[in-house]
Amino acid sequence: MESVWMALALSLKVAGLAAAATTILGVAVGFLLARASFPGRNVLDTLLTLPMVLPPTVLGYYLLVLLGRRSALGTWLLEEFGINLIFTWQGAVIAASVVAFPLVFKPARAAFESVDGQLEQAARVLGTSNTAVFFRVTLPLAWRGILAGVLLSFARALGEFGATLMVAGSIPGKTQTLSIAVYEAVQAGQDDVANTLVYIISAVCVAVLLTAGHLAPGRIARR
Amino acid sequence: MLFDIDIRKTLQAGSRSFALNLQLQSSSQRIVIYGPSGAGKSLTLKAVAGLLRPEHGHIRLNGRTLFDQRAGVNLAPQARQVGYLFQDYALFPHLDVRQNIAFGLSRGWLNPRTGVRHDAVEYWLRAFGLETMAHQLPDELSGGQRQRVALARAIVARPRALLLDEPFAALDLSLRHTMRRELSDLQQHLQIPIVLITHDPQDVEIFGDHVFQLRDGRLDAQETAACHLPASEALACGNTTICR
Numbered sequence: 001m002e003s004v005w006m007a008l009a010l011s012l013k014v015a016g017l018a019a020a021a022t023t024i025l026g027v028a029v030g031f032l033l034a035r036a037s038f039p040g041r042n043v044l045d046t047l048l049t050l051p052m053v054l055p056p057t058v059l060g061y062y063l064l065v066l067l068g069r070r071s072a073l074g075t076w077l078l079e080e081f082g083i084n085l086i087f088t089w090q091g092a093v094i095a096a097s098v099v100a101f102p103l104v105f106k107p108a109r110a111a112f113e114s115v116d117g118q119l120e121q122a123a124r125v126l127g128t129s130n131t132a133v134f135f136r137v138t139l140p141l142a143w144r145g146i147l148a149g150v151l152l153s154f155a156r157a158l159g160e161f162g163a164t165l166m167v168a169g170s171i172p173g174k175t176q177t178l179s180i181a182v183y184e185a186v187q188a189g190q191d192d193v194a195n196t197l198v199y200i201i202s203a204v205c206v207a208v209l210l211t212a213g214h215l216a217p218g219r220i221a222r223r
Numbered sequence: 224m225l226f227d228i229d230i231r232k233t234l235q236a237g238s239r240s241f242a243l244n245l246q247l248q249s250s251s252q253r254i255v256i257y258g259p260s261g262a263g264k265s266l267t268l269k270a271v272a273g274l275l276r277p278e279h280g281h282i283r284l285n286g287r288t289l290f291d292q293r294a295g296v297n298l299a300p301q302a303r304q305v306g307y308l309f310q311d312y313a314l315f316p317h318l319d320v321r322q323n324i325a326f327g328l329s330r331g332w333l334n335p336r337t338g339v340r341h342d343a344v345e346y347w348l349r350a351f352g353l354e355t356m357a358h359q360l361p362d363e364l365s366g367g368q369r370q371r372v373a374l375a376r377a378i379v380a381r382p383r384a385l386l387l388d389e390p391f392a393a394l395d396l397s398l399r400h401t402m403r404r405e406l407s408d409l410q411q412h413l414q415i416p417i418v419l420i421t422h423d424p425q426d427v428e429i430f431g432d433h434v435f436q437l438r439d440g441r442l443d444a445q446e447t448a449a450c451h452l453p454a455s456e457a458l459a460c461g462n463t464t465i466c467r
Contacts, residue, residue, distance in 0.1 A: 125272050125300045126376070127330075128301065135333060136332070136334045
């Protein structure tokens, strides 16, 4: 039973950090693609959406190639900072972030595009700096759409299996998340453990989806 | 010279193109740019506010250069210190009436919380009869109330000029009459220069101390109420000047 709670704690930690990372990156990139116009914008959009349709094992393989010891980046990280990401929970965070990224980035871009540009113009004429316009007008008007995406990305990161297994492996208490623990339990014939894990992960996902539905865009937040 | 505007700008939308080529000068405190929709009125107002950059020319307001292509001057909208009343008011839907009016007074990266008071904001809330709805959102207001909020928001920081984009078009007829009188009184009270763009002859009647008629991006005719334009300036424009 203790291993179940360790897996849950690890899953929440990995999913929480992945959701935080995808939020910051997804909002920044979504805003950039909504407002800036540059050649290759649609190609970039397609590339960034790819993790949504590619099999997670393929993404995991890409990450292994990119971050592994034989890659330039992996060697540099290890030699300069002593950082090895493969078979660590930090590697699981990266895998979950890549998989969940389009779930924030896509709705963030749509939410920014739906903000009336005239409101931003009005704020600028009133003397508000461009940075302040983003935080006082654009973001408050877009945040409901973004938040729904953030919750979905959290749920997706929580359920991540394929890419995480490839990059971080399945080390109990270290990199074995809930969804991987379910697989291991079933393989080992521990049906009662599998049952508990399945109920926990289902309950968390239902709660997240209910919250996301409640925050669906369309209604304007009081603040 | 209060207003000295000389702007040229070509806009391309697909295969259609529109050329704005407008020179206007005036010492009147109330000028009206009048013309059918699509004549370039809104573009002119946006250029003065800094929301649209002309390709050539200059914009001077009471001797202060806001834009001068040759001298490389192009003040940001934030630095122009003009008030702008948008046609559909552009009130911030997520902020209440008091926060909307106070918007330009705070400089931080975050919106001040509800209920923060500024003397100037409270003054205009009272002056426009908006105290009872200070905590309401723009969605919950009537058209006339929304316009008062937008007007208060534009003048609370004491701008050097007020730009009005079809200010009465969104109001029903009886309200239009009332709001015209309110705005006219307000302008006289504050002695603030205004540029009003409209396609409604009634606006011209009330605010047109100096009227510039626009057609297809060009000046078609101008007239002054009191004919205080020196003849030389009228001639320089090369257009008809009519005295009422």
